Amino acid sequence: MKAGNKFGKVLSLLVLFAMLISSLYVVSQSANSLPASTSITIISYNGNDANGILAFEHGQIGFYAYSVPPSEYTALPPGAKAYLMPATYYDVLVNPLNTSFGFNPFQFQEVRFALNFIVNRTYFVDNILHGYGIPSITLYAGEQDVLHLQNTLAKYAYIHYNFTYANETIYRVLTAHGAQYVNGKWYYNGKPIVVYVFVRTDATVRREYAEYFITQLEKLGFTVQQVQGNLQKEISFVYGSDPANTTWDILIEAWGGTYGYYDAGLAEGLYGTLAGDAPFTSYYGLSFGTYNDSKYEPQLLLKEANEIDNWSLILAQSQFTSEQEYYQLENDIVNVGINMSVRIGLGISLIPQYVLPTISGVYPSYAQGTLLNFQTYLEIANGSYPNVTIGVRYLSQGSANPGVGFTDAYTDEIANGLFAPQYLYVPGSGYQIPYIYTYKIVSLSPNSSAVKVPTNALWWNPSKQAVTYVSPNTTAQMAVIYNL
Known part of the structure; x- marks a missing residue:
């Protein structure tokens, strides 16, 4: 992984990330063929959203990984895709x-x-x-x-x-x-x-x-x-x-x-x-x-x-x-x-994240949570090219040392896109469950009825506050296999 600055100033805040991600790559390679790209370059725009948006509009980055209102975009590349995210x-x-x-x-x-x-x-x-x-x-x-x-x-x-x-x-x-x-x-x-x-x-x-x-x-x-x-x-x-x-x-x-x-x-x-x-x-x-x-x-x-x-x-x-x-x-x-x-x-806010049409592997981050969280960087691919370039507002505004904890939201966001968490919360509770897993995306479609959910599947029923079987003829937009 490389970290750079739009104006030629090379930032090395993610060197430690690059060191750690190599071990994650070895662990995940056999199960998921991850990372999907041979390298990920993350460019910091040092808080200048306008420059990040301009770079995306000219196709210089795959997407600008920060929530900005649609009004800030004056034009979009042909075929750009919008992912509507809470x-x-x-x-x-x-x-x-x-x-x-x-x-x-x-x-x-x-x-x-x-x-x-x-x-x-x-x-x-x-x-x-x-x-x-x-x-x-x-x-x-x-x-x-x-x-x-x-x-x-x-x-x-x-x-x-x-x-x-x-x-x-x-x-x-x-x-x-x-x-x-x-x-x-x-x-x-x-x-x-x-x-x-x-x-x-x-x-x-x-x-x-x-x-x-x-x-x-x-x-x-x-x-x-x-x-x-x-x-x-x-x-x-x-x-x-x-x-x-x-x-x-x-x-x-x-x-x-x-x-x-x-x-x-x-x-x-x-x-x-x-x-x-x-x-x-x-x-x-x-x-x-x-x-x-x-x-x-x-x-x-x-x-x-x-x-x-x-x-x-x-x-x-x-x-x-x-x-x-x-x-x-x-x-x-x-x-x-x-x-x-x-x-x-x-x-x-339900902010659309605009992505170049050549970019694939953009979907809710299962490493961060069970609901829509953007982004798991390791899945991203860029057409036939071996690498992906992503724009971010900041690489970090605090400590980038995962050993002592991140001190700002920007570092934390990038880290969440690169590493599986140590635990998840039980639905409706503050209790933490430690775990390690790999996962594979089996089906992903814009059609909400693309996947037929098996009748023996379980889900968290919010109205009953309990785990129950899904109703007959339930469909879903995507299917994921977890290996716990």
């Missing part, structure tokens, strides 16, 4: 604590909840994702557990874009707490109420939506100050800061590989504090896993945080006694999470 979950993260230096209007839960009426999920999917997405008020946007959240979701069916309602609610709450609305602008103690929005300049979807959301905040009368930065700055500036003593109020979050979570884990990890991902504190977890901010929190927020974490512990420790109890706990967490409005759901 890509990234998006939400609005709101700092719910009043900061030590100013007046944070989002310390009030009613104000945070009112943001549900201006985030405009329809605009987000139609205009930012260009129709390639699923809007969602919760952390769930297509996962199987949505089927079991209908009782909770029905309670919030009235939520839609309603600027007038949001404006009236925010006016009522802020004026009741001493803020002044003068000539279309909010003030507190004679100073403008400033909302600090962190804008990811290296992520197209997040940047474009942040710009839209800023216009909504300004229309409400807030003075908005942008804090611009990349992934590394976001990690330190937002997730590495104490929410009670910081200069951020709003962040457009993105969670790649959302389908890698087991379903209850979404609510446990992102609505509660146990995973260290929340900007507030409970009796069980700290703000961002580090700061004890309970003394700065309104009692309602602390009460809700404790409720979520109590329920989460029951789920995480499998202390529930029935399917009904399991889903009731999940509904309870989601209900409180929506009301808390610290993480306000936008939806999940």
Whole structure:
């Protein structure tokens, strides 16, 4: 494997990958004839999506392995194929604590909840994702557990874009707490109420939506100050800061590989504090896993945080006694999470990954998970040519040493495309099962009824939360043989 830079700067971050992959090649060769190509060249575009897209449009790379909106492509090579993949979950993260230096209007839960009426999920999917997405008020946007959240979701069916309602609610709450609305602008103690929005300049979807959301905040009368930065700055500036003593109020979050979570884990990890991902504190977890901010929190927020974490512990420790109890706990967490409005759901992107017509072997990655994860690089072939060239946003923005763990999403994405994982999760649970396997793709077709599934085949039935036999006359798009 070779790693290079579009502009001639050779990067050696994947040398270790090349060393390790040779042993994987020997192990897999007899069973699967892998890798499919004699070499894989990975070119980094150092965050410049436009150059990566341009290289693909001119046929210089087989595909650009990063989710970018279709609007970024001005032209496509003749015969280019599009693979529609669930890509990234998006939400609005709101700092719910009043900061030590100013007046944070989002310390009030009613104000945070009112943001549900201006985030405009329809605009987000139609205009930012260009129709390639699923809007969602919760952390769930297509996962199987949505089927079991209908009782909770029905309670919030009235939520839609309603600027007038949001404006009236925010006016009522802020004026009741001493803020002044003068000539279309909010003030507190004679100073403008400033909302600090962190804008990811290296992520197209997040940047474009942040710009839209800023216009909504300004229309409400807030003075908005942008804090611009990349992934590394976001990690330190937002997730590495104490929410009670910081200069951020709003962040457009993105969670790649959302389908890698087991379903209850979404609510446990992102609505509660146990995973260290929340900007507030409970009796069980700290703000961002580090700061004890309970003394700065309104009692309602602390009460809700404790409720979520109590329920989460029951789920995480499998202390529930029935399917009904399991889903009731999940509904309870989601209900409180929506009301808390610290993480306000936008939806999940269904981003097409465009690939040159000569490239084959592109399909869901069975090494990463049982649902659509892009990409298993070892299967990729390029017509009659012996090698494949792939463009990526970054080779790495952290440690590329698999022995001590990868420290950034870009390294992790490439590693997942090259190596089989050490374990999988049991469906619906956080328990890990270690394994080693090889697999072979028997049939792959765009036709969803191409493969007739044997009646003795087993599948995970989400409605029953159990492994059952498939129904008669079941068909599938592809067939895979696993050797465990």
